[in-house]
Amino acid sequence: FVSLTLITIGLALPFLDPEISIPTYPAAPVILEFVLTGMHILANSLLLLFLFLFPDGRFMPRWMFVPVCIFLILSVCPIFFPAWSLTSWIIRYRTQFDTLITVLGLASQLYKYRLVTTPLQRRRIRWAVLGLLVLASANLIEDLILGTLGITPLTVFLLRTLYASA
Numbered sequence: 001f002v003s004l005t006l007i008t009i010g011l012a013l014p015f016l017d018p019e020i021s022i023p024t025y026p027a028a029p030v031i032l033e034f035v036l037t038g039m040h041i042l043a044n045s046l047l048l049l050f051l052f053l054f055p056d057g058r059f060m061p062r063w064m065f066v067p068v069c070i071f072l073i074l075s076v077c078p079i080f081f082p083a084w085s086l087t088s089w090i091i092r093y094r095t096q097f098d099t100l101i102t103v104l105g106l107a108s109q110l111y112k113y114r115l116v117t118t119p120l121q122r123r124r125i126r127w128a129v130l131g132l133l134v135l136a137s138a139n140l141i142e143d144l145i146l147g148t149l150g151i152t153p154l155t156v157f158l159l160r161t162l163y164a165s166a
Contacts, residue, residue: 005046051105055121071101
């Protein structure tokens, strides 16, 4: 599960930033858009499940299953049902939903760490948290440096693509 999550996020990562426009090709723009939307949904869903299921693959406390399912359903509603009456409400309060589910996920991890896990699982959680802190710190430093220099995310994406293809 973890490897699938990391691979999917790695494939979808360049397209998760809304400021980066995705080039479309005249031969298959609908198929490309469909694939990228599917990758985006899958990456976000797996990342959310990873937050709640790591390291033992169970929801702890067990009732955490309910808010995760509700959040996953609400997160895909604007994509599949754009004309639905609740879609504007979901989009308007997206930041609050994201914050709430993240706090619940962190509370679930803390609950597991304190009350449920074995010493080996605690060590895995510490390494995972360290890795996430390094990633978040590097991202914050990159954003601060690029913001100071006035470089947009699209420019960074194009430069990375240019260097990767060379």
